[in-house]
Amino acid sequence: MISLKHPKTGKILEVDEFWLRYHCRCVECVDADTKQRRYNLFDLPAAVKALKLSYKSDQALLLVEWSDGHKANYDIDNIYNSQLDALISRRTSSTIYTPWNRSTILKHEQNLCFSLSALINNDDVVKSLVTSLVRYGIAFINEVPPTPTMTELAIRRVFPIMKTFFGELWTFGDRKDHADTAYTKLYLGSHTDNTYFCDAAGLQALHCIEHVNGEGGENFFVDGLHVVQELKRENPKAYELLCRVQVPAEYIEPGQHHRHTAPIIKTDPVTGEFVQIRVNEYDRAIMDTLPQSEMANFHGSLRALLELIREEANQWQLKLSPGTIVIFDNWRVLHGRMAYTGQRTMSGAYVQRTDFVSKARVLGIIE
Ligand SMILES: C[N+](C)(C)CCCC[C@H](N)C(=O)O
Ligand SMILES: O=C(O)CCC(=O)C(=O)O
Known part of the structure; x- marks a missing residue:
């Protein structure tokens, strides 16, 4: 030394x-x-x-x-x-991540919306949008012509698109193109996507390009960073357990069988910071990673988290109308939708986590 x-x-x-x-x-x-x-x-x-x-x-x-x-x-x-102490102090003193509930995010709504023309014409607007995505985990692009092509153009202005078995730019309604409840008119409770992938999509973009002859279909969002912090404060034992217990998730359809096992809350092993929330009841696989004697404890802890997610004060519900793309951090913000009637068509895409954070670094938003 x-x-x-x-x-x-x-x-x-x-x-x-x-x-x-x-x-x-x-x-x-x-x-x-x-x-x-x-x-x-x-x-x-x-x-x-x-x-x-x-x-x-x-x-x-x-x-x-x-x-x-x-x-x-x-x-x-x-x-x-x-040095390690410098890294930990930089990370833990960072104010870039702002946890929110419904009433606090509504105060910042105007900081989250960007028009497509401003985005196309001005690189500073691209930086502001990525900053909002890092800070709040959610942002909107407005005045987008409601077509799959324009949805794709808007997303590609900022990020490359992630290819999965769902496609690259996807367009979906209630036709059973995939073995998934998203492809129905049913209610979808708050969840994150791709819990069954080794690396879940970092961002998800959704654009309701058409909803006619019916109602419902509102989307809602919950800040996972906020609910995880609340859980840690209110119920540290549940928090610790959900950081530790390995939870398998699975997706099966003809030609596909994805499975990934990881904790529901991922934290940075070096700094202890929040990294990812991974919650999807629909895609949970058989829970064979714990002895039966620990199951009650696990389900009690998961229930405590799901109760926070379900709290009305934590849910931001809105009706997406044609022209608005919502982009959200799929490692942080949970999403869901109300059941609907009529003809509803959604277009959207995933972005890889590594491409999202690379862009944020290139723009000087994170280190
Ligand atoms: C977004 N898109 C409609 C393409 C797929 C939706 C997949 C939802 C799935 N249960 C999951 O959590 O991944
Ligand atoms: O239909 C929607 O608005 C959202 C669907 C959804 O939750 C998903 O694709 O994961």
């Missing part, structure tokens, strides 16, 4: 020597074009030693002469910012 003292703050940091050697960012060590490392672990001596330490450029840089002959320059602040 090497002991460093920050030249400005005086903070002492014990740094593992191999870690420091491995994190040299000079052009010899990291390719300037690809930003990829130019060597692997075995190219460096396991017991590499720092022979000489010195500071330069008003002490902003640390120079190290290594026992393998390499001379490295480090930005001191980069070294301190690359």
Whole structure:
């Protein structure tokens, strides 16, 4: 270990020597074009030693002469910012994620809506939309001509579309194109999609392009981040159990058999932050991942979460009309719809999680 003292703050940091050697960012060590490392672990001596330490450029840089002959320059602040305590403090002090219930989201409604023409003409509007998606997990694009083609154009202005067995840009009503309750006129309780995929879609976009000769079909949304925080406060045992118990989900139709097992609440193993809520009663598979003696506890905890989800104060219900696309974070915001009559056609698409967060990083919204 090497002991460093920050030249400005005086903070002492014990740094593992191999870690420091491995994190040299000079052009010899990291390719300037690809930003990829130019060597692997075995190219460096396991017991590499720092022979000489010195500071330069008003002490902003640390120079190290290594026992393998390499001379490295480090930005001191980069070294301190690359430590676990710095990561945890940045993440836990971030104010980018704003949990909401119905009354609080209604106060921000105007921050969530963007017209298609503004979106097309102005890159800043793209950034504002992605910021709302990160902050609240939901946003709307208005004044979209109600066709599948224009729905696709609007989504592709911001994100690439994820291909699944449902298709890329999908259009659905009550025709049984897939073995799923979504393809009926029935009520759909709050859920997240794709609990049965190894990686559920990150975003989902829905556009009601037609609803005639009937009523109902209102959509509702619940902020999973908010209900998970409430559960953690009110019932920490239930929260802890739902973070831990592995819950299988499944989707079966001719030619498809998807299954994925994971907890209902996923948290970041390093920082403890909320990562994903994965709730879908319709797609729950046989629960064979717990001994029977623990089932009652599990169902009690799940019931506590579902009660919070069902609370009216947490549900934001709205009638989507042709012209408005709703986009929401399928790892955070649960959605559902009321039963309906008449002819109702929805168009929409999924976006991969990795494409959503990559876009947010490129735009400087998250790190
Ligand atoms: C969105 N789209 C209509 C294509 C599919 C709906 C699938 C709903 C399914 N139960 C799930 O949770 O994934
Ligand atoms: O029909 C709707 O409005 C929503 C359908 C739905 O919940 C889904 O596709 O997952």
